[in-house]
Structures are given as C-alpha cells and as structure tokens.
Amino acid sequence: MKMHDSMAALRERMIREHLAARDIRDQAVLDAMAQVPREAFVPEEERYLAYEDYPLPIGHGQTISQPYIVAYMTEALEPTAADTVLEIGTGSGYAAAILSRIVRQVYTVERIAELAAAARQRLVQLGYDNIEVLAGDGSLGWPEYAPYDAIVVTAGAPELPKALLHQLTVGGRLVIPVGPTQTLQMLMRARRISESEFKREELCAVRFVPLFGAEGW
Numbered sequence: 001m002k003m004h005d006s007m008a009a010l011r012e013r014m015i016r017e018h019l020a021a022r023d024i025r026d027q028a029v030l031d032a033m034a035q036v037p038r039e040a041f042v043p044e045e046e047r048y049l050a051y052e053d054y055p056l057p058i059g060h061g062q063t064i065s066q067p068y069i070v071a072y073m074t075e076a077l078e079p080t081a082a083d084t085v086l087e088i089g090t091g092s093g094y095a096a097a098i099l100s101r102i103v104r105q106v107y108t109v110e111r112i113a114e115l116a117a118a119a120r121q122r123l124v125q126l127g128y129d130n131i132e133v134l135a136g137d138g139s140l141g142w143p144e145y146a147p148y149d150a151i152v153v154t155a156g157a158p159e160l161p162k163a164l165l166h167q168l169t170v171g172g173r174l175v176i177p178v179g180p181t182q183t184l185q186m187l188m189r190a191r192r193i194s195e196s197e198f199k200r201e202e203l204c205a206v207r208f209v210p211l212f213g214a215e216g217w
C-alpha cells in the first residue's frame with residue numbers, strides 16, 4: 001500500500017472509531033476531519049502516529065491537540081458556512097484547517113512567532129486560502145476583524161477573557177478551557193445573548209497547555 005493510501009485508510013479509521021463512534025454528530029465536522037491530512041501538521045518523525053487519538057509534540061513545548069478534542073470543540077462552536085471564526089492558539093494550524101473547511105473565513109493568532117510562520121506556510125502549501133495567521137497575544141483577540149460568529153481558544157485560561165467576549169457577535173459562541181491551574185481546565189461555552197449578557201455552560205473536563213498573555217496566565 002502506498003503512503004498516501006495508508007494515511008487515508010488511517011484517517012477513515014480515526015473518523016469511525018474515535019469520532020463517529022463517540023459523540024461527534026455534526027456531519028460538516030466529520031467531513032472536514034475526513035478531508036484534512038493531519039500527517040501534514042505533525043513533525044516528520046511523528047507522522048506514523050498522526051491518526052492516533054492523542055496530542056503530539058510540535059516543538060517549542062507545544063502540542064497539536066488530539067483529534068477527538070478538535071472535533072468536539074469544533075462541533076461545540078456550532079459553526080455554519082457563513083461564519084467568520086477566530087481561533088486563539090494556531091499551533092500547527094490543524095484546527096484552523098478543519099474550521100476553514102466548514103466556515104467562510106478563519107482568523108487565527110499564535111503567540112510563538114516561529115509556530116505562526118510555520119503554520120502560515122503549511123496552510124498556504126496545502127491550499128487553504130480562507131485562513132489568516134497573526135503572530136501575537138491572542139488573549140486580547142484580533143480586534144481588526146471583529147466581531148466573530150465564533151471564537152475558539154486552544155489553550156487554558158485562568159478566566160474568560162473579556163476582550164474575547166466583547167469580540168463576539170450577538171448570538172456568537174466562545175469555546176475555551178478555563179481553570180484555576182495551568183494544567184487542568186473545564187471546557188466552557190459562553191454565548192453572547194445581547195450586547196451586555198452572556199450565557200455560560202460547562203462542557204467537559206480537559207487538559208490544555210496554558211494561555212499566556214494579558215488576559216491569560
């Protein structure tokens with residue numbers, strides 16, 4: 001079997017066993033996960049592990065999240081084809097690529113300039129042309145393109161960052177790990193229900209690297 005075919009077979013198995021067999025139901029999310037080659041977002045020496053359901057190191061002490069949690073968080077954003085979405089924590093660019101297959105436009109911010117540059121280059125090479133990458137402190141959002149229909153944060157914050165809440169449209173959703181320590185969090189969804197009101201829900205316990213910055217640690 002050729003490398004490309006075996007990766008496609010492993011990707012199908014991931015969708016079946018780790019996503020569809022669990023609680024991922026949004027067909028647009030399952031289709032996006034079936035399209036994006038996760039092996040292109042992990043270091044060469046980790047490629048054989050690309051479709052296992054766990055996070056992998058991507059350098060600079062950071063990780064690409066496990067496929068299940070990427071699918072779960074994407075579904076929790078309730079993304080639609082017309083949406084503009086902001087992601088904080090570009091990392092490898094994988095979650096941004098998944099989102100870009102579902103929504104109109106993705107903006108993504110990464111604190112570590114080398115990771116931002118590598119992700120930008122990778123996403124261009126793969127032909128994803130509806131994603132903009134910024135190197136900077138995403139705990140403050142990306143005010144230039146606000147408001148966003150959905151914002152996803154892929155690093156753990158001590159509290160819900162006010163800047164992000166205020167960059168949501170009315171009806172917009174923020175999905176973010178929040179917790180009192182740098183290693184254990186509760187995945188929260190905050191929905192903006194009016195100019196000044198937000199509804200909060202707890203989704204599940206998660207373990208993410210910390211969100212640093214002005215509204216992070």
Ligand code: SAM
Pocket residue numbers: 062063064065088089090091092093094095096109110111112115136137138139154155208209210211212213214216
């Ligand atoms: N979404 C990524 C992917 O698909 O590969 C995984 C992200 S990794 C779990 C979390 C990322 O958040 C790291 O790359 C880290 O550098 C970044 N990060 C932490 N604090 C940040 C901040 N204030 N602004 C932007 N990125 C931040």
